[in-house]
Amino acid sequence: MAPKAVVLVSGGLDSATALAVAKSQGFACYALSFDYGQRHRCELEAARRTCEQGGVEDHAVIALDLRRFGGSALTADVDVPKDRPADEMETGIPITYVPARNTVFLSIALGWAEVLGAFDLFVGVNAVDYSGYPDCRPEFIQAFTELANVATKAGVEGTGQFRVHAPLIELTKAEIIQQGLKLGVDYSLTHSCYDPLPNGTPCGHCDSCQIRAQGFAAAGTVDPALRP
């Protein structure tokens, strides 16, 4: 029987690639998405399509309204920055950072993993084009792994060691896209924009749209989500 993995799938490009990597490594994948009050909630539809195409065992969408706390342009009534120059995007922590988001998401993934008997968590974080988010860094992944191994039954009983896989963490966006294409990811199904039009069309100007466009350009290919 294939070992099980819980994979965080947001609906974006990175997590679709992380799912494909987990599949290619032989894991039976349990996908987890969050309806957390995000401005770009249409990414959940992209997550559903991505999971369907990727072939998962189960796809859980957990509702958790982080708007109660706000503190981010993604969960509060704050404008998403547009057309920021590259040097500005590369410095500081942007207003789209959602406090402790990856900590929360990985914690819930850990709970599901315990129930499933899975010891592998996959997350598509990326420290190169990571837009300055603290919870996309290797030291975060390391600290979460250590926590997972003391926070759980298996940690106490010594019946297994949790591993947090961040297979994209050292890749550029172009490298992520190239790897995903090799693994058969259909990027036309994914959604990256933080501030889409009501019909889901990407704004083309937020950090996420800009990083995606630059990634496809650098990978020497066309973003299939933009084909008419």
Added chain:
Amino acid sequence: MAPKAVVLVSGGLDSATALAVAKSQGFACYALSFDYGQRHRCELEAARRTCEQGGVEDHAVIALDLRRFGGSALTADVDVPKDRPADEMETGIPITYVPARNTVFLSIALGWAEVLGAFDLFVGVNAVDYSGYPDCRPEFIQAFTELANVATKAGVEGTGQFRVHAPLIELTKAEIIQQGLKLGVDYSLTHSCYDPLPNGTPCGHCDSCQIRAQGFAAAGTVDPALRP
């Protein structure tokens, strides 16, 4: 201005005491409870009363349905064990353990703390009468603290250090009750039972009821919640 703290308040005896400790240390307290699909959902009403009596700045109740994963007698259709002998309660991890629950709850508390500008989290976990839960141990608190300080803006920017306070972790239930009574906690407002009657009356037989009863007996006082 008083420093802010986020305090996990379940509605039970321990977290009511942890809230009183945080208040006594001069913190402006932001209480956080979870509507997570728990069988003993009436504890949320106890949490509301406890926060009102305790004098908090704000009380957030976050909905997060952990029944999607199950894996615990508190969130799945599994019987809560009754009338277990003490030696049985003291060994192993009971079926009422909710996978990764404290990791999830503290992660969400961390997110709120970041938004509030708070660096102090309080949690009423207890390693003596802790019923064998992995996420009630000092090594868990230590690992979560380390995670908090790499997972967040403040950790990256060096603007502050998170502290996770577990003021009850080394106390017996009797000592917790004695400390709470000194601090003015009204335990008649709290609820501990895992499997109450539909009207909220404690069953008197689950681990939590037994540990509570033994605690009040050892403290030499009567449980005010049981007064007619």
